[in-house]
Amino acid sequence: MTHPLRENLELYADSTGSRIRCARCLHVLCGAEEDWRRACKRKLSPPTHAGPLMESLSGHFVLEQLCCPACGVLLNTDLVADPGKKTKTNRKRRRNRT
């Protein structure tokens, strides 16, 4: 039995248990209760990897891509804070003041 979790990712169950697998190559990423993101190949790139107009994000954000570690199909893409830059949020600043 299978049901989708998102494009190219599915929950798969048989007599031995439930697992999350790549729907493209059927590579098993992890158990059903585990975080599939941790089982992915993670690649960080400059934001301009998503296009030349992303230049203004450089130094603030990087492009995080999570792929199936077997076939390389892309499962998630996101802009995340550049690990090289400390981003202060309103919440953190308030905490520092007290």
Next chain:
Amino acid sequence: MDSLIKRVDPVTFEILSHRLHQIAKEMGITLERVGGTINPTQQHDYMASLYRANGDVLSAGESGSWHAACAGFAVKRIIERFEKDGGIYPDDMFLLNDPYTAAIHQSDVYMISPVHYQDRLVGWSATFVHVMDIGAMSPGGNSPGATEICHEGVRIPGVKLMERGKIRRDVFDTITGMTRQPVMVGLDIKCEIAANNVAKSRMQEMYAQYGPELVDAVSSEMIRYSESVIRKRIAEIPDGFWTDTATIQSGDTWKVALTLRKEGDHLLFDFTGSDRQAPIGINLPYHATFGACFGAVLDMLGYDLPKNHGAFGPIEVIAPEGTVVNVQYPGPVSMNTRAGGAIAKYLASSVLMQMLGTSEKWKKEVMATNVGGRNARHAGVNQYGKYYVSNLIGTGGSGARSYKDGIDSGGGQSCPNVEWVELNFPILYLFRCLSEDSVGAGKFRGGVGSESAVTLHDAPEGKIKGVAKGTAGLRNSGQGIFGGYPAAPSILILLEDTKVGTLMNQNKSLEDMTDLGGRVRVLPYCDFDFKNNDVLYTRHGAGGGYGDPLEREPRQVFNDVINGYVSKKAARNIYGVVFVPKSDEIDDPETRRLRDRLREERLK
């Protein structure tokens, strides 16, 4: 009533249900036809809906559903206030714009009209129009300098504007007189009166034709039907939880976090973890945050149903007090619809989309969603020597779907006519076009966003005022989903002291923005002077992509390149599509090899 509804045949039910929707639609058409300002007539910055006698949403007709929910709260507040003091009589009409009562921000002025049939209160109609000015610090209402609600203009928790069919001139003149544009605001208010009169008249005709018992029974059944179908659809989806966060950046950064928990036929939207409310007007009152979730549920799970109070039943919204999504008095709110509101609507849609992606039946409905975008207001003395206030709005692209590309220049509100803007205001467009490489890539790409540049033209004072607003930040455009890429950020740039005047005097057209020269200012939330020879450039948000760009049909990438939406460089680097050198043909074997190599590189 139960026995009556059992006797209603499905055909009559459908006819009455659609007739109510059509009344709300006709209200919207009335706002557009009778209105005289850019917001109702060209930009669809309005709402028109019908309510039951107790204020429950009966038909969330035209425009944003979140306003339909908030106007329902406004109806309930009017009932509470005037039932005991002042009375609610046939042909009365009430005005309300207080965000700490039920409105979202003061510029969106609600007009609320009771509908009586044979002297019995049988329902309500409500509209809002984003009026041209509301007497706030900055012209137009959105005030970047405001640090509390009292800086943000006229605030009315409910006042009777029409008494038994007669407009109260004292109230009308007082309200319009507190704005910079009494005549234009008066036009906005009067088109709302007209739309509510249309609703009242059509509702009364319906009651006369079918009888109050039948219309009431059908109204109850419509809400019960919508709620039962939405609950059934929610129940079909596996239980779970989904999260997302988004930020607003303008000097400081404010984060909004949302977790959606789905259990059985119930949805809990929990904004716990969002930042404290801001000292600038990006904050949302709770009812607006609720409205954002209500609208998202209606759009995704009830798009084919009567849009009404039925979507209230299955949802619960937690927004901690004193946060950006539940502002406490006297926190400012004037810029919130396109700031905190854009973020809340994005997050509510994003978590719902993630939820739909886990259902075999519903995954086809998934689409990428947009965080918002930048835009501006302008105000000053126009070429006719008259003071004016107006908007500069463009259109972004909508997000990609699971089975097709997003709509180009198809997100947000309608785009005003360029010639109309130039005729009425001292503004000249240098260009307005679709923006190359703005979209989020994917198996299906986002819709292409627009970009525009304007300069000052024929302004008697040589300058006007501008207000930079919208969703400030670097993640303020379409966000990709399920591997799809984010779109380019929306930006607002003021180029000061450019050579635009010289170019125009030489009859030269603008080939490249760099030809303009000038000093570049990327605008955060701020008021600014827009002077002769300045150029204001806006890139609006584009749509986020869906799925892996390496799975996109090469022929579709080819079409995007030919149409100027995607550059050849992006086609190669992002989509892995190779063109035959010095030709517009795709090199299929090289494309396959490049795509294999790009996948391998991901695994290194």
